[in-house]
Amino acid sequence: MASEKSLAIVLRVRDFSETSCVVTLFTRSLGKITALAKGARRPKSPFESALDLMAVCRIVFLHKSSDVLDLLTEAKLERRFRAAGRDLSRLYAGYYVIELLNELTDTADPHPKLFDAANSMLAALDDAGPIVPIVLRFELTTLRELGHMPSLVDCVGCGQQVGDDDRVAFGQLAGGVLCRKCRMGQKQVVSVRKQVIETMRRLADPENQNWINYVIERGVAGELRGLLSHYLSNLLGKRLRMHKYLGMLTK
Numbered sequence: 308m309a310s311e312k313s314l315a316i317v318l319r320v321r322d323f324s325e326t327s328c329v330v331t332l333f334t335r336s337l338g339k340i341t342a343l344a345k346g347a348r349r350p351k352s353p354f355e356s357a358l359d360l361m362a363v364c365r366i367v368f369l370h371k372s373s374d375v376l377d378l379l380t381e382a383k384l385e386r387r388f389r390a391a392g393r394d395l396s397r398l399y400a401g402y403y404v405i406e407l408l409n410e411l412t413d414t415a416d417p418h419p420k421l422f423d424a425a426n427s428m429l430a431a432l433d434d435a436g437p438i439v440p441i442v443l444r445f446e447l448t449t450l451r452e453l454g455h456m457p458s459l460v461d462c463v464g465c466g467q468q469v470g471d472d473d474r475v476a477f478g479q480l481a482g483g484v485l486c487r488k489c490r491m492g493q494k495q496v497v498s499v500r501k502q503v504i505e506t507m508r509r510l511a512d513p514e515n516q517n518w519i520n521y522v523i524e525r526g527v528a529g530e531l532r533g534l535l536s537h538y539l540s541n542l543l544g545k546r547l548r549m550h551k552y553l554g555m556l557t558k
């Protein structure tokens with residue numbers, strides 16, 4: 308059993324005993340892991356204060372191949388998520404980033420690009436970056452990296468490019484935009500303004516480096532928020548805890 312090193316984001320910390328805790332981490336090299344941190348609660352612990360939610364740290368751990376816990380042997384803090392004490396909406400957005408990683412990724416399934424996106428989104432939230440586009444960009448990046456990106460240009464039914472109507476049909480179960488013909492008989496179809504789909508396309512484009520400067524009209528942001536929350540709930544078969552708080556970001 309070799310020891311592994313990685314950058315990691317702290318997703319969850321729970322007490323295991325008086326002095327130890329169990330941490331769930333999203334690592335760059337190995338994806339999500341759950342590890343025992345022995346002595347983490349002691350005053351002079353080998354993890355110092357690196358094991359806080361949303362903190363980014365450099366860790367060393369022993370990865371066990373069976374379903375027993377990994378063992379964390381070292382954690383050095385790279386960056387703490389400081390926005391928490393400043394601004395409640397930034398705190399909620401940060402919680403949401405880790406909730407998405409927790410719920411949508413599997414154990415020991417690495418996604419380094421998703422790790423890098425989460426790392427830079429948390430840094431931008433912690434700084435002064437605009438919350439609404441950061442959250443939307445991260446959701447769309449997560450969907451793309453994990454292979455769940457809805458179709459935003461071509462009809463999911465027939466593959467034809469969806470026309471230039473003012474309103475576009477989006478099939479929540481079908482997984483993307485639908486043309487007039489294919490929307491018939493589909494369940495859970497919502498009609499949104501075409502600006503909503505356009506904004507989604509721009510924010511989802513991995514080549515686009517200027518997304519952070521987009522000013523998203525409040526109404527469009529609200530519709531897009533509803534659309535994505537619904538889409539993610541369908542995907543996971545449950546509502547994410549932070550969705551009810553995210554609504555307030557677009558109001």
Ligand SMILES: [Zn+2]
Pocket residue numbers: 462463464465466467485486487488489490
């Ligand atoms: Zn069609």
